[in-house]
Amino acid sequence: MTLRIGNASGFYGDRFDALREMLTGGELDVLTGDYLAELTMLILGRDRMKDPAAGYARTFLRQLEEGLGLAHERGVKIVTNAGGLNPAGLADAVRQLADRLGIPVRVAHVEGDDLLARHPGALAAHAYLGGFGIARCLREGADVVVTGRVTDAALVTGPAAAHFGWTPDDHDRLAGAVAAGHILECGTQATGGNYAFFHKRDRAHDLRRPGFPLAELHADGSCVITKHPGTGGFVDVGTVTAQLLYETGGARYAGPDVTARLDTVRLTQDGPDRVRVEGVTGEAPPPTLKVGLNRFGGFRNEVVFVLTGLDIEAKAALVREQMADAFAKSPPAEVRWDLVRTDRPDADTEETASALLRLVVRDQDQTSVGRALSGAAIELALASYPGFHVVAPPGKGAPYGVFEAAYVPQDAVEHLAVLHDGRRVAVPAAPDTLVLDEVPEPALPEPSPPDAATRRAPLGLVAGARSGDKGGNANIGVWVETDEAWRWLAHTLTVERLRELLPETAGLRVVRHVLPNLRALNFVVEGILGAGVAAQHRFDPQAKALGEWLRSRHLDIPEVLL
Template identity: 70%
Template sequence: MAATATSTAGAGVTTAVRIGNCSGFYGDRISAMREMLTGGDLDFLTGDYLAELTMLILGRDRMKNPERGYAKTFLRQLEECLGLAQDRNVRIVANAGGLNPAGLAAGIRELADRLGLDVSVAHVEGDDLLARAGELGLGSPLTANAYLGAWGIVDCLNAGADVVVTGRVTDASVIVGPAAAHFGWSTTDYDRLAGAVLAGHVIECGTQATGGNYAFFTEVPDLTYPGFPLAEIHADGSSVITKHPGTGGQVSVGTVTAQLLYEITGARYANPDVTARVDSITLADDGPDRVRITGAVGEPPPPTLKVSLNEIGGFRNSVTFVLTGLDIEAKAELLQRQLDNVLAVRPAEMHWTLARTDHPDADTEETASALLHCTVRDADPAKVGRAFTGAGIELALASYPGFHVTAPPGEGQVYGVYTAGYVDAAEVPHLAVHPDGTRTDIAPATQTQPLAPAAEPELSEPLPTGRTRRVPLGQIAGGRSGDKGGSANIGLWVRTDAQWRWLAHTLTVERLRELLPETAELGVTRALLPNLRAVNFVIDDILGRGVAYNARFDPQAKGLAEWLRGRHLDIPEELL
C-alpha cells in the first residue's frame, strides 16, 4: 500500500494530500467505504464511528462479551474493501476501535489472512481510563475514555501501517494524523495543525458537508444520494473541501459553513494537539463543489484532556396519551390526576409534557389531536415497568373521552447518563502499537494554554433603518445544532455583510431566550464569528444528563436550530 512520508513541513512533500471520509457515526451508510475507494483518487480514507452515545452502546456490548466493544460494521466494510484499498494504494484510519482497539486490530489481521492479503495493521490505545477512574476522581462509570490527539496515529503511519484503528480520539484526529504524517509536521506547527483540525471537523461527519442536514437543502441540486466528502490538505494547513465527481449532494460555502458551526463551543475549538481559532479562517469558492479554507490560526492546546464518562442511570419508560378535539387542557389535567391517584408506587422521576399538535376545526383526526407524554425513571425496573404502563391502560374506560395511547404497555428500558470529566494530559497514556507489536509512548504536549473564551469583536457598524417585515429568521439565516453532553450548540450564519451586522446586533442572548423559552432559565453563551458571518450559542444543560437520558423531545438537539429559524422577527426589508 502507500509509502510512508517522512519529509518535514515545507521542505519535502508539497502536493496536497487527499483524505476522504466514509463514516460520520456508527450506523452510517455501509456502502460508503466502497463508494469512496472507487469514486476517485485518495491517499487516505478515514471514518468516525464514535459519539458520546456510541461509547455507552459499546460499553454495554463489552459487558456482554469482553472481546467486543468495537464497531463491528467496520469489519464488514473491510471484508469487501480491504483488497480494494490495497489495490488503490489507500491507507485507512478510523476510530472504530471504540473500547477495544487491540481487539479490532486483531480482527482485521484475521480478516486479511482469510482474504489472503498482506496488510500491516496498527492501533492506538491508552484512552481507556476505566481501571483508574476512582484514582483520577472520575467516580465509578461504565466507560471512561479520554479524547486523545493525532500523534499516535502519526507514529503508526510512520511505522508503515496500512490500517490504523484507534479508541477515543477526537473526531478530527483521524484526519489530522494522516496530514501530519504526510507532511512531517511537528507538534508545534500550530497553524498547520489548526487548518487540518478544521478540515477534519468539516469532513468527519460525512454527508453533513455535502448537503445533508443543510438548512437551505432545497438549493442542493441532487440530495437523493449525497456523496461523502474529502479534504485536499496542503503543506501550510490550508485545504479544499470537495467530493468525488458525479456524486450527489453539493459542496458549497454554505454547506462547509454549516458543518464548521456543528457542535463547537465558540471561537476557540480545543483539541489535544492544538486549539484552532474558528474565527480566523476564510472560506472561498474554488470551482464546482470545491471550497477553500485558508488563514487558520492555531494556539497551544489546553493542559487537560476531556474524558467521556458514561454510566447506567437506571430504568426509563414512557406512555403517550392521545387527546383529540375539544378541552385538551382539561383532558390532560384529568389524566394526570387519575394516574397520580392509581399508581401504587410512584417512580423517582415522573415528567409530563403536553405537545399541542392539535388544530381547531381539523379535517383529519390526527391533526385534531394533541399528545400527552409521561416519562418516568427509577433505579428499580419494577417501578417503571408494567406497574406504570398497566396503571395508565387501566384508565382506558374511566378517563377522558376518546382515550387511546400510541403503543401497548411495555417494560422499562435501561438508560445511560453522560458526563464530561477532565484530567491532566500527563496522566493519560497515549500508546502507538506498531504492526510488529512495538509499543511507542506518545508524549503529551509540552506547550499548553488554558482554554478561555475569545474576545467578542466590536460592532460599530450602524444597523439598517427603514421598513421591516415580520418573517421567519430562516428566510435569511441558515443554522445547525447538535449535542455537547448535556449542553447543545446552535450556529447561525447569513450570506451578506449587511445581514451579518443585523444578526450580530439583534440576536443577543436575551433575544435567544425570548425566541426559545425553553432556554430562559439556562446558561447561554454567545460567540461571534465575523469571517463566517456567523453567531454561535452554547446552551447549558438543555439535554439534561446527556443524549441517553432522553430529557427532551429532541434529545440530541438536532432540530434546535430549525426551531430557531422558524421563529418570526421583524427583519429590515432591504435584507430580505
C-alpha cells in the same frame, strides 16, 4: 504536495456502501471513518458487558470485506476510530480478515484512552487522544490504523502530520488540519446533508444521496473541501460553514494536539463543489485531556396518550390526575408531562384532530417505572377521557445512561502506538500547553439603519442554522450569507432575543460567541439536555432540530434582506 483525505462514516450506522464508494469514486490517499459518539460509547460499553471480546464497531469489519482489497490495490491508507472500547480486538479481527482474503496489509492500533480503572462504576471512561499516535503508526508503515477514543479531528491531523512531517509545535498547520477534520467528521453534513437551505438548490444538485466529502490538504495546513466527481449533493461556503459551527462552542476549538481559532478561518468558493479553507491560527493545546464518562443512570419508561377533538386541556388534566393517584403509593423519582398540541380545529383527518400527551418516568428501581406505569396507564382504558388510546403500550422500563465530562492532565494518560510488528511506542504529551481563556467579543459591524422598513417573518428566511449536543449542553450556530445580513444579525440576535424566541432556554445559562469571518453567531445553551443524549431529557435529545426551531420563529426583519 497534496494529501487527499476522504471520510466514509459520520457515525455508527452511516451508509454501509460509503467505504466502497469512496475507494472507487476518485483519487484518495487516506480514507477515514468516524464511528464514535457519546451515545455510541455507551452502546459499545453494554456490548462489552455481554462479551468482553466485543466493544468495537462490527459494521466496519463487514465494510472491509469488500473494501480492504480495493484500498490495497489503490494504495489508500485506512484510519478509523471504529476500535471503540477495544481497538486491539478490532486490529486482530482486521488481520484475521486480511489473512482470510489473502491481502497483505499491515495493521496497527492506538490505545491508552481507556481510563475505566480510574472511574469505578462507569460503563465506559475514555480520554480523547490526539493524532500523533496515528501519525507514528503511519510513519512506521501501517496500512490500516485502528483507534479507540480519539478526537474526531485526530483522524485527519494524524495522517497529515505523518505525511508532511509536522511536529507538535506546528500549531497553525495542525489547526488547519483540525478545521479540515471537523468539516469531514460528520460525512455528508458537509455535502448538503441536513442543510438549512437545501430547498434552494436546483435539480442538478441531487440531495437524495449526497456524496461523502474529502479534503485536499496542503503542507501549510490549508485545504480544499470537495467530493468525488459525479456524486450527489454539493459543497459550497454555506455547507462548510454549517459543519464548522456544528457541536462547537467559542472561538477556541480545543483539542489534545492544538487549539484551533475558529474566528480566523477564511472560506472562499474555489470552483464548483470546491471550498478553500485557509488562514486558521493555532495555539498550544490545553494542559488537560477531556474524558468522556458513561454511567448507568437508572430506568426510564414512557407512554403517549392521544387526545382527540374537543376539550384537549381538560382531557389532559383528567389523565394527569388519574395517573397521580395511581402513583401515590410509590411515585417514580422523576415524572415529566408534556402536552404537544398537534391538533387543529375542524380537522379533516382524525390524526390532525389529535394532540399528544407524553408521560416520562425515571427511577433507580425498574419496578417503579415498569409494572407501576404499565398497570396504571392500561387500567384507565375504559375509565378516563373520551376517545382514550395510547400510541403504544408502555414496556417494562429500559435502562438509560448518563454522560459527563471529566479532565485529566495530558501527561497522566499513557498514549501508545502499537505498531504492525507488535512494538509498543509511547506517544509523548504535547510539550507546550496553554490554559484556555475566553476570547473577547470582536468589534461588531455597523448596525443596519434604524429607520429601515421591516416585515414580520421567520428568521430562517435570511439565516441558516445547525445545532447539536455536547453532553448536557446544546449549541446553535447561526449564519448569514451577505455582509448586509450580518450587520443586522450581529446586533439583533442577542442572548436576550434568543431567550424570547426559544422560551425553553429560560433559567439556563446561554453564552453567545461571535465569528465575523463566518458571518456567524454560536450560542451555547448549558444544561438544556440534562444528563446527555442517553438520558433522553428532551424529545429531541441531541438538539438536532433546535436550530430549525429558532429559524421558524418570527421577528422584525429589514425588508431589504427579504
